[in-house]
Amino acid sequence: MKKIAFKTLGCRLNQYETDALASRFHAGSYEVVDFDEQADVYVVNTCTVTNQSDQKSRQTIHQARRRNNDALVVVTGCMANNYKESLLESKSINYVVDNERKSAIYSIIEEHYRGQVPDPEGFDADVFSYETATKTFHTRSMIKIQDGCDNFCTFCIIPKVRGRAVSRPKNEILDNIRQVLGHGFREVVLTGVNIGRYDSEGTNFEQLVESILELPGDFRLRISSIEPDGFSNRFLELFDHPKLTPHLHLCLQSGSEAVLLRMRRMYTAREFRQIAETLRSRYPNFNLTTDIIVGFPGESDDEFAQTVQMAKELRFSHIHTFKYSVRSGTRAERMPAQVSEKIKNQRSEIIRKIAIESKIAYFNSMLGSTQRMLVERITDSHTARGYGEHYIPIRIENAAHLSRNQFVNVRLESIYMAEEPEVIATIID
Amino acid sequence: MKTDNLHQVISIRNLTDSAYVVRMSRRGLQFRAGQHILLGKAGSIHNREYSVYSGENDDFFEVLIKEVDEGLVSKQLKKLKPGEMVQIEGPLGFFTIPAELVNSAKFLFIGTGTGIAPFHSFVKSYPQIDYRLLHGVRFGNEAYDKMDYDAKRHILCTSGDKTGNYHGRVTKWLKENEVSPDTHCYLCGNFNMIHEAFEILEKKGVPPSNVHAEVYF
Numbered sequence: 046m047k048k049i050a051f052k053t054l055g056c057r058l059n060q061y062e063t064d065a066l067a068s069r070f071h072a073g074s075y076e077v078v079d080f081d082e083q084a085d086v087y088v089v090n091t092c093t094v095t096n097q098s099d100q101k102s103r104q105t106i107h108q109a110r111r112r113n114n115d116a117l118v119v120v121t122g123c124m125a126n127n128y129k130e131s132l133l134e135s136k137s138i139n140y141v142v143d144n145e146r147k148s149a150i151y152s153i154i155e156e157h158y159r160g161q162v163p164d165p166e167g168f169d170a171d172v173f174s175y176e177t178a179t180k181t182f183h184t185r186s187m188i189k190i191q192d193g194c195d196n197f198c199t200f201c202i203i204p205k206v207r208g209r210a211v212s213r214p215k216n217e218i219l220d221n222i223r224q225v226l227g228h229g230f231r232e233v234v235l236t237g238v239n240i241g242r243y244d245s246e247g248t249n250f251e252q253l254v255e256s257i258l259e260l261p262g263d264f265r266l267r268i269s270s271i272e273p274d275g276f277s278n279r280f281l282e283l284f285d286h287p288k289l290t291p292h293l294h295l296c297l298q299s300g301s302e303a304v305l306l307r308m309r310r311m312y313t314a315r316e317f318r319q320i321a322e323t324l325r326s327r328y329p330n331f332n333l334t335t336d337i338i339v340g341f342p343g344e345s346d347d348e349f350a351q352t353v354q355m356a357k358e359l360r361f362s363h364i365h366t367f368k369y370s371v372r373s374g375t376r377a378e379r380m381p382a383q384v385s386e387k388i389k390n391q392r393s394e395i396i397r398k399i400a401i402e403s404k405i406a407y408f409n410s411m412l413g414s415t416q417r418m419l420v421e422r423i424t425d426s427h428t429a430r431g432y433g434e435h436y437i438p439i440r441i442e443n444a445a446h447l448s449r450n451q452f453v454n455v456r457l458e459s460i461y462m463a464e465e466p467e468v469i470a471t472i473i474d
Numbered sequence: 475m476k477t478d479n480l481h482q483v484i485s486i487r488n489l490t491d492s493a494y495v496v497r498m499s500r501r502g503l504q505f506r507a508g509q510h511i512l513l514g515k516a517g518s519i520h521n522r523e524y525s526v527y528s529g530e531n532d533d534f535f536e537v538l539i540k541e542v543d544e545g546l547v548s549k550q551l552k553k554l555k556p557g558e559m560v561q562i563e564g565p566l567g568f569f570t571i572p573a574e575l576v577n578s579a580k581f582l583f584i585g586t587g588t589g590i591a592p593f594h595s596f597v598k599s600y601p602q603i604d605y606r607l608l609h610g611v612r613f614g615n616e617a618y619d620k621m622d623y624d625a626k627r628h629i630l631c632t633s634g635d636k637t638g639n640y641h642g643r644v645t646k647w648l649k650e651n652e653v654s655p656d657t658h659c660y661l662c663g664n665f666n667m668i669h670e671a672f673e674i675l676e677k678k679g680v681p682p683s684n685v686h687a688e689v690y691f
């Protein structure tokens with residue numbers, strides 16, 4: 046039996062696509078092994094959103110080659126789109142497969158082992174033809190509803206590497222969700238590049254979410270990362286539904302109106318604030334997490350101070366901080382007043398500190414409350430780990446009697462301090 | 475090379491020394507007024523965003539471009555000759571008017587320089603639209619295609635001479651004049667104007683959801 050290993054860099058969409066591929070290879074009699082192990086095939090699903098992700102992607106490709114000089118190394122993902130020519134020249138890589146043809150990797154490898162010389166470009170482009178991931182690395186089932194982006198933020202390379210926005214037909218999505226629920230999944234996570242702009246045959250994002258919530262079964266629905274534009278107030282009301290988890294990763298990027306305009310974001314800081322206030326007034330414990338970019342060209346001390354102010358005020362439980370990095374071919378590349386690395390580092394550190402403080406403050410505010418935890422794994426030392434509906438990471442000690450993929454009602458008791466803090470809970474039923 | 479995005483140049487019409495309108499074959503490409511395209515010379519790796527200047531029902535495509543000092547693409551496109559090919563990606567963008575508002579709401583369009591382009595498309599596409607257009611330029615000769623607008627609705631603000639309807643920047647006009655809070659405001663062009671106009675409109679009670687912006691540079 047051939048062994049195959051996967052490594053995913055970057056976003057949830059990449060993660061979904063890797064899961065689906067792994068599941069396909071598993072069904073096709075390959076043994077899916079850890080990336081650290083010796084394998085016959087290594088698939089590196091790359092990311093190119095920042096310089097750092099380029100670097101990590103390149104390192105991972107070299108690691109794969111070092112692990113087994115005879116292995117097939119397949120490179121896919123956004124770097125494969127952005128740097129196709131240079132990757133094709135690399136001796137470490139056997140196949141470069143662009144995002145549009147990623148789902149064909151199984152067929153490419155099969156052709157290879159049948160002694161043919163497959164040309165990845167010869168396979169049909171289809172961004173939705175992934176099989177349902179039954180054998181995944183997670184208990185949450187990600188469902189891809191959309192790909193690509195038409196927003197063209199001035200810093201962003203995504204429209205170039207993922208292409209124009211396309212939405213998957215509603216019926217396909219609902220069928221896919223019925224299937225994963227049939228396989229026993231309890232949590233469905235919607236993924237895509239810009240899911241709030243979902244639009245297929247007259248169905249918009251809110252309408253799609255409503256249809257999913259109407260499906261029968263004991264499951265919950267999580268909206269992953271979403272841009273604060275494209276959806277209406279109706280969407281915010283959908284959180285009344287018990288199946289929709291009270292958490293959004295709502296990308297702020299900057300708290301300065303001026304910077305948001307230069308980024309060509311499609312919302313204002315005022316509107317972002319309004320969304321947060323609406324959510325928090327309807328659902329006081331609502332969990333907001335976000336992304337912030339520091340050091341965008343021309344970002345002044347004052348403009349950064351506005352981001353700091355907003356980061357503090359909105360009590361995000363998690364902030365993913367990115368230091369702006371120039372992406373070739375974007376408008377921001379041509380902007381004057383690029384910010385020095387030193388200042389970017391300082392600003393990133395300031396946001397990181399605020400992020401930790403507000404995470405702990407949010408966790409503290411939730412102590413004593415109950416959560417419905419979905420157990421994701423039981424460690425060797427019998428600790429159950431998973432997430433509640435608010436997306437708080439929870440751990441229960443001495444939990445050998447629990448099992449993976451089980452819902453359990455818990456009370457949040459205290460904070461477990463670690464590099465990534467968690468909340469210790471006790472079972473209440 | 476992909477050919478389905480190639481369009482033939484029909485004419486180049488110079489409006490001033492630096493501003494010009496490129497008319498191209500439409501080839502059935504649909505768009506909504508206010509959207510932009512990515513435009514470049516055929517075969518070139520360089521392209522830039524340009525708002526569509528023509529109307530939704532015209533059988534050609536037009537863009538209004540100002541040649542920028544030290545600019546790359548705006549200079550290349552100015553040298554185009556009729557018959558030559560350009561490549562278009564798109565249409566793109568959300569700087570559009572929802573269909574249900576076109577004939578029922580009142581609009582204030584504020585543009586600086588070539589930022590008047592999407593408003594030209596609005597007015598050509600929706601002849602019944604109830605609008606006021608504030609166009610900010612330095613000199614009166616930059617009142618691009620002024621005759622295409624209803625003279626009673628078009629307010630030319632000139633900051634460098636007194637040949638306009640108003641002497642001063644659009645933001646100064648905005649501070650001095652009334653805007654009722656139910657107006658749908660569309661701002662387009664230079665970033666500084668848009669930033670300032672946002673604040674002024676907020677002070678006048680226009681809710682953020684009624685203000686739309688398209689930043690050119």
Ligand SMILES: Cc1cc2nc3c(=O)[nH]c(=O)nc-3n(C[C@H](O)[C@H](O)[C@H](O)COP(=O)(O)OP(=O)(O)OC[C@H]3O[C@@H](n4cnc5c(N)ncnc54)[C@H](O)[C@@H]3O)c2cc1C
Pocket residue numbers: 379380381510522523524525526537538539540541542543544545546547548549588589591688689690691
């Ligand atoms: C959504 C969108 C729609 C646009 N629509 C139009 C349009 O309809 N008509 C139009 O003329 N332009 C429009 N632009 C601007 C256009 O895309 C280019 O930026 C402009 O033509 C300059 O390109 P360039 O290659 O010549 O200069 P570049 O080489 O890209 O830039 C050179 C320098 O000029 C500055 N600059 C860019 N635009 C201007 C300007 N208009 N005036 C002064 N300085 C400038 C840049 O900041 C840069 O520092 C639009 C931009 C966007 C984002």
